Amino acid sequence: MNKQAGREPVLSVANLSVEIPTRQGTLTPVDKLSFDIEQGRILGVVGESGAGKSMTGNAVIGLLDPPAHIAGGEIRLKGRRIDNLAREALRKVRGKEIGMVFQDPLTSLNPLLPIGEQLTETILEHLPVGKTEAQNRAVAALEEVGIPAAAQRINSYPHEFSGGMRQRVVIALALCAEPSLVIADEPTTALDVSVQAQIIALLKRLCRERGTAIMLITHDMGVIAETADEVAVMYAGRLAEIGPVRDVLTAPIHPYTQGLMASTPLAAKGKKRLSQIPGAMPRLTDLPDGCAFNPRCPIAKDKCRRPPAPNLDSGGGNAACWYASGARS
Amino acid sequence: MSKNKTEEALVTVQHLTRDFDVSPPWLNRVIEGKKKAILQAVSDVSFDVKKNSIYALVGESGSGKSTIGKIVVGLLSPTSGVVRVDGVDLAREADKTRLEQTRAGIQMIFQDPFASLNPRWKVKDIIEEPVTARGGDAHGLAEKLLEQVGLSAADVSKFPHEFSGGQRQRICIARALAAEPKLIVCDEPTSALDVSVQAQVLNLMSDLRERFGLTYLFISHDLTIVQHMADTIGVLYLGRLIEEAPRDELFGNPHHPYTQMLLEAAPKLDGFGREVEPPKGEIPDPINPPSGCAYHPRCPIAVERCKNERPGMEQKNKSRVACFLAE
């Protein structure tokens, strides 16, 4: 993607690969992925189930479950490499510089501690403030994410909140150390439409007011349209297409993105039948040769069925396709 | 209700209410002095589903969609009110043969195609089970149905784990079709599926409806799917039906403030940079629902009357709306 001159991206991922050794051989759930996120920008990462979205997010925050591991590439946070840090150093970076929000808020909260204590602990660990100040900031953090009567609720336990409220608490926790990057993996998937709208508005506001860079993983194209500045479309562990959100959603150039957009009911606009992509995404254990999308692709040719697989450069920088229609500049 | 109207409705739901006893255990009630607690999952809901149409129930989590679906297929009984399918009251019909016949004509498709297929059965046995269980002749049936849902006749001897999510949902649909149903109740049939696969399953459901004259009760929380599929839509809030309208009317001219909020909050594919005023509040505790109109604490236009009196469904042009202030 075009970098603005003189501005260093908050997150820069280059040729990132993740591998999992298994009995059937080595799987590559993330295959040479590259993208940047600048300050105050939201990168949406979309793709079908198993495309490698969570693996990518987990690789960035250094939380891959073994035997999955980073097998190549570089991850830089504000210019500093973080993919090769020792465990303890990485843990510090994670708490201070990177906030995390997962689909299930309970995975990020300690059920045995009042939420106020969890916030205060995190603040004390990462910011140079005293106990009283940390407590004040904890209340402020809860207020900021819209928890009513925050000062009274500071002693409540996670289970005393509804799902939407819990997700707000997690966001408060992710943000209280004032990180420069937030990774949100399906933060609203388990929530109702009205609560989702509240959480999305909150993330956008924080991004705007604090300049936080956000990597927003979701499979909901509507959420992406309303939230993201750029979008990366993943397919079978690879980047299929990347670009400004409006371009990718309204004028996609990769046949997979085109198929995906056409198959959403929103795009059908009164037509009786939805356009459909035949088949399903291949498993990592039997990826086809060449382009991973070729068996489902309406315009696949011989070149697509042979190695090497196309990368972003094959499609003019924005789409991993030899025949990307009308490459954008 | 006029004779004519009942004739064209396949399903009539009248004043349907379903309570669940969610009291703490007896001992706790005695020791800690806790009261009995009743959760009204469905509260005085009435609607008709016309033959060969798709009626969608939408609403947020806990609004009572699945409970209504289960009552319509006879998996749960109503606390009060009546559900008739093809004129037969499933909870009270005395004629056993008639009841069995009607039951067989209603099939259900669930959200999770992974949980709803027996992993140890071959596809053939899964699909033919509804027929063989009644002693019917299932010769060649599975092969035929698999082709009708876009799979291959050769798949009969495979096991569920050999199929993808979308293919499994097709197998569920084939099984539902085996009983030659008139009515299919689908509870979030595609929410476990990816977008590209979802399109395959929704198209299949539309095709089958035309081919076999099926009627669907379609349960979903996804407004975009509902807008694509449904002829008529009922919106539920906290167990109550608050608006019902033909598809274009509901999306073009929503009357109830809750429906308006829901449509406004749903993310739009062309909503680039859209700033929505986030909706106020959260869904209340269903065990202690608000008085009067259940939506009044969150409603931007509520007045005193909304706190004290529960609005009934009133006809407003092409819609039915439960709101004192709806125009």
Ligand SMILES: Nc1ncnc2c1ncn2[C@@H]1O[C@H](COP(=O)(O)OP(=O)(O)OP(=O)(O)O)[C@@H](O)[C@H]1O
């Ligand atoms: N321990 C493991 N062994 C083998 N394969 C694995 C393992 N963990 C994950 N995978 C595979 O890695 C791939 C990427 O998974 P990932 O969780 O990143 O997908 P995702 O895009 O986040 O999907 P979803 O939308 O379902 O969350 C999947 O194909 C998954 O099956």
Ligand SMILES: Nc1ncnc2c1ncn2[C@@H]1O[C@H](COP(=O)(O)OP(=O)(O)OP(=O)(O)O)[C@@H](O)[C@H]1O
């Ligand atoms: N067996 C039960 N016992 C007690 N409460 C129940 C039972 N089944 C459902 N409920 C409650 O009834 C209400 C309606 O539940 P229902 O499953 O019908 O909602 P729904 O609209 O299908 O929600 P979702 O979108 O989450 O599937 C909820 O408050 C639920 O907790």
Ligand SMILES: [Mg+2]
């Ligand atoms: Mg994931």
Ligand SMILES: [Mg+2]
């Ligand atoms: Mg349900």
